[in-house]
Amino acid sequence: MIWTACLLLPVMTVLLYTTSRIEEWLARTTQPPRHARRRHLRLISGGRQAASTLRTSSRRHRRLDAA
Numbered sequence: 001m002i003w004t005a006c007l008l009l010p011v012m013t014v015l016l017y018t019t020s021r022i023e024e025w026l027a028r029t030t031q032p033p034r035h036a037r038r039r040h041l042r043l044i045s046g047g048r049q050a051a052s053t054l055r056t057s058s059r060r061h062r063r064l065d066a067a
Helices: 002-027 049-066
Strands: none
Touching: none
């Protein structure tokens, strides 16, 4: 009886640990990275003129201030 308990205890410990890890893995939700940005395909030039001119003017302004 003692032999059975001594052999069964490590097996049950490993089984409990693995089921706990699998349960956490299945319940985990995928979250986007903290600084995730949308990726744009810029295949057609001049698609959004207002946004592109605004973006370049702010970059130029930033570069002038940095120097």
